[in-house]
Amino acid sequence: MLPADDALFNTFDVESNLNGMKINKPTLVVDLDRVEANIRRMATKMQDNGLIFRPHFKTHQSHFIARIFRKYGVEKCTVSSVSMAAYFAQDGWTDITIAFPANVLEAEEMNDLAARIQLNILVDSVEKVNLLASRISASVTLFIEVDTGYFRSGIFHENVDEMAKIIDAIISFRYFTFAGFLSHTGNTYSQSSAQNIVQLFDESRRKLSDLKRHFSPKYSDIVLSMGDTPAASLAEKFDGIDEMRPGNFVFYDLMQLSLGSCRDTNIGVAVYCPVVAIYPERNELVIYGGAVHLSKEKTTWKQREIYGLVSFPTSDGFGIPMKEAFVSGLSQEHGIVSMPAHELEKIKLGDILAVFPVHSCLTADLNSHLLSLDGDRIEKYRTY
Amino acid sequence: MLPADDALFNTFDVESNLNGMKINKPTLVVDLDRVEANIRRMATKMQDNGLIFRPHFKTHQSHFIARIFRKYGVEKCTVSSVSMAAYFAQDGWTDITIAFPANVLEAEEMNDLAARIQLNILVDSVEKVNLLASRISASVTLFIEVDTGYFRSGIFHENVDEMAKIIDAIISFRYFTFAGFLSHTGNTYSQSSAQNIVQLFDESRRKLSDLKRHFSPKYSDIVLSMGDTPAASLAEKFDGIDEMRPGNFVFYDLMQLSLGSCRDTNIGVAVYCPVVAIYPERNELVIYGGAVHLSKEKTTWKQREIYGLVSFPTSDGFGIPMKEAFVSGLSQEHGIVSMPAHELEKIKLGDILAVFPVHSCLTADLNSHLLSLDGDRIEKYRTY
Numbered sequence: 001m002l003p004a005d006d007a008l009f010n011t012f013d014v015e016s017n018l019n020g021m022k023i024n025k026p027t028l029v030v031d032l033d034r035v036e037a038n039i040r041r042m043a044t045k046m047q048d049n050g051l052i053f054r055p056h057f058k059t060h061q062s063h064f065i066a067r068i069f070r071k072y073g074v075e076k077c078t079v080s081s082v083s084m085a086a087y088f089a090q091d092g093w094t095d096i097t098i099a100f101p102a103n104v105l106e107a108e109e110m111n112d113l114a115a116r117i118q119l120n121i122l123v124d125s126v127e128k129v130n131l132l133a134s135r136i137s138a139s140v141t142l143f144i145e146v147d148t149g150y151f152r153s154g155i156f157h158e159n160v161d162e163m164a165k166i167i168d169a170i171i172s173f174r175y176f177t178f179a180g181f182l183s184h185t186g187n188t189y190s191q192s193s194a195q196n197i198v199q200l201f202d203e204s205r206r207k208l209s210d211l212k213r214h215f216s217p218k219y220s221d222i223v224l225s226m227g228d229t230p231a232a233s234l235a236e237k238f239d240g241i242d243e244m245r246p247g248n249f250v251f252y253d254l255m256q257l258s259l260g261s262c263r264d265t266n267i268g269v270a271v272y273c274p275v276v277a278i279y280p281e282r283n284e285l286v287i288y289g290g291a292v293h294l295s296k297e298k299t300t301w302k303q304r305e306i307y308g309l310v311s312f313p314t315s316d317g318f319g320i321p322m323k324e325a326f327v328s329g330l331s332q333e334h335g336i337v338s339m340p341a342h343e344l345e346k347i348k349l350g351d352i353l354a355v356f357p358v359h360s361c362l363t364a365d366l367n368s369h370l371l372s373l374d375g376d377r378i379e380k381y382r383t384y
Numbered sequence: 385m386l387p388a389d390d391a392l393f394n395t396f397d398v399e400s401n402l403n404g405m406k407i408n409k410p411t412l413v414v415d416l417d418r419v420e421a422n423i424r425r426m427a428t429k430m431q432d433n434g435l436i437f438r439p440h441f442k443t444h445q446s447h448f449i450a451r452i453f454r455k456y457g458v459e460k461c462t463v464s465s466v467s468m469a470a471y472f473a474q475d476g477w478t479d480i481t482i483a484f485p486a487n488v489l490e491a492e493e494m495n496d497l498a499a500r501i502q503l504n505i506l507v508d509s510v511e512k513v514n515l516l517a518s519r520i521s522a523s524v525t526l527f528i529e530v531d532t533g534y535f536r537s538g539i540f541h542e543n544v545d546e547m548a549k550i551i552d553a554i555i556s557f558r559y560f561t562f563a564g565f566l567s568h569t570g571n572t573y574s575q576s577s578a579q580n581i582v583q584l585f586d587e588s589r590r591k592l593s594d595l596k597r598h599f600s601p602k603y604s605d606i607v608l609s610m611g612d613t614p615a616a617s618l619a620e621k622f623d624g625i626d627e628m629r630p631g632n633f634v635f636y637d638l639m640q641l642s643l644g645s646c647r648d649t650n651i652g653v654a655v656y657c658p659v660v661a662i663y664p665e666r667n668e669l670v671i672y673g674g675a676v677h678l679s680k681e682k683t684t685w686k687q688r689e690i691y692g693l694v695s696f697p698t699s700d701g702f703g704i705p706m707k708e709a710f711v712s713g714l715s716q717e718h719g720i721v722s723m724p725a726h727e728l729e730k731i732k733l734g735d736i737l738a739v740f741p742v743h744s745c746l747t748a749d750l751n752s753h754l755l756s757l758d759g760d761r762i763e764k765y766r767t768y
Contacts, residue, residue, distance in 0.1 A: 024489035080717045101660035103672050104734045105408035153661050153670050276485035277537050286537050288487050292749045296680040332745055333464045350488045365676045
């Protein structure tokens with residue numbers, strides 16, 4: 001028997017674990033049962049807390065996945081660009097928030113959308129309101145984006161006088177409606193424990209509630225909108241808040257796993273990658289699966305910087321991430337996987353490994369489509 | 385006068401510096417004069433040194449850019465995937481090396497290609513040769529990939545006995561031709577000086593030359609192929625080597641700039657990004673341009689970790705990167721730019737800034753097309 005036969009046999013065996021999926025290059029695979037469970041769990045939690053659930057769709061960027069949300073009563077969504085808003089409007093989403101500082105150069109595209117749907121956009125300065133006013137000619141709803149300490153975008157929560165001027169500017173234009181205050185507490189991602197995440201969320205929640213209390217005598221129906229998957233997953237109290245916009249929870253990932261927002265069995269996507277080289281002397285192998293498939297986002301895992309965890313796919317799905325196997329390096333198309341000898345010796349050239357991504361939003365963005373565990377191709381929007 | 389008018393005037397002024405390019409969202413702009421100069425310089429250097437010039441096309445992934453190479457006598461190319469080989473074969477490239485460990489699961493696609501063009505692929509084990517032999521049914525040329533110390537892929541340069549077995553396996557199959565030894569000295573990227581890069585390249589060159597000397601008595605016409613833009617840009621001696629496969633030099637980027645492989649005026653691409661928020665109190669602004677446009681690749685610049693340098697576009701092109709302005713943070717679509725107050729005060733909402741990428745290969749991969757400085761859309765291949 002040629003050495004090749006052994007290896008091919010093993011390859012065919014692996015293929016039988018792929019449930020009819022035809023995979024010969026890096027492929028973003030989605031476990032739709034996990035995704036639906038993630039959606040159901042979050043939708044129920046939001047409903048139980050009396051919140052408007054406006055999930056962020058930048059994570060999946062897919063009509064198909066968005067329709068699963070509809071089954072759980074979701075009718076509003078969040079996106080991160082005007083183009084992505086147009087993509088979801090095409091599939092019947094009629095109430096969309098673009099959670100990104102309004103880009104005045106896309107006023108024409110916003111006008112097109114605002115003529116068809118309820119379009120909600122973000123401002124954080126009088127100058128931005130005036131610029132938009134000179135270019136917007138359809139009804140839009142404006143949130144004031146508030147920075148509660150993440151220092152990315154938004155007006156700092158203490159600048160109450162400036163906020164009053166922004167509201168005055170908003171209501172002075174006929175096409176503009178003032179909706180409320182919106183914040184993304186992205187600094188939850190840099191916290192070291194679930195307790196710290198909840199504490200930070202609670203502080204931000206109080207800062208927004210103070211604003212609502214301050215402006216409510218003058219403006220009714222102020223909506224407070226908050227985001228972020230770590231807080232939405234871990235917090236139990238949402239008092240004072242009207243709306244939540246988590247996105248990542250639909251897939252979760254290693255970053256969320258390390259924050260404690262999810263378990264490994266909640267992770268809904270993995271990149272299936274062929275094994276193309278094995279180096280027992282280095283305790284490493286090379287997969288076809290690099291930065292252009294996974295993204296260069298890394299995270300610290302057991303004191304190591306990693307780009308992914310690795311499992312053997314089974315006939316049920318992704319399998320369990322191996323304890324001591326890491327994607328330790330990425331080139332454009334190469335992924336270097338480090339693993340102990342007793343795992344490495346089970347693997348043959350042509351096998352398929354599942355890689356759990358560090359940041360599923362960026363990984364999903366890189367891929368033109370998803371493949372279900374049943375082998376169905378699921379289309380998605382692609383940036384640009 | 386409303387504040388808006390000032391800002392709009394400034395925006396129009398910026399638009400006049402865009403030479404008729406219509407840019408309202410992040411756009412990968414290419415300076416074709418710089419690109420052609422980069423190609424001309426490298427082609428001349430390779431020719432002067434009597435080398436086969438087989439540029440790596442994974443950087444630009446574009447038929448249009450590839451055709452510029454043809455003007456300078458280039459007829460062979462390198463790619464990093466079977467799909468990319470198919471893309472360039474479509475445009476008449478008839479001699480293509482896939483500089484990636486041959487993926488046995490794509491044997492069918494390789495057979496299709498090999499029936500039409502001269503296809504060169506990489507192996508580094510007897511097992512791989514045998515696996516390919518059982519699936520390949522058209523003539524292909526095989527290089528043995530040699531690892532001279534980068535520890536990514538390839539057989540370690542000292543394993544000469546194993547290489548002899550690989551060659552024996554190759555020549556025992558009717559469709560296979562043994563071409564020679566190929567190496568990517570990617571460790572040049574982690575060197576701290578131009579001198580160290582050249583030294584490392586020279587060491588790798590000697591290691592490959594030793595292999596040629598060892599195997600030449602038995603096999604004639606052994607080709608030694610080396611890669612990497614830092615060495616191709618900085619080395620002056622290529623004795624013993626037959627072929628070079630640099631790729632990145634077509635665009636260069638900040639990584640190459642910091643290695644000394646190029647000057648800032650050689651950088652051929654920049655991502656043009658709208659300014660969407662300005663925060664004078666933080667000395668920061670936010671651009672529409674994030675990880676999905678630039679990639680999360682970072683580099684150290686003046687003791688800071690940065691994702692890009694920034695300039696004001698001019699009517700001539702990208703302009704000069706500002707000395708003290710950095711892309712200091714990236715979310716999915718947000719870019720945070722830090723700059724001193726005296727630069728920040730020149731910028732208005734709706735302005736366009738040019739961002740020089742850290743790693744142009746990954747940045748180009750993320751974008752569906754390029755835009756020339758004359759506003760012409762240039763199509764490209766996209767992973768998947």
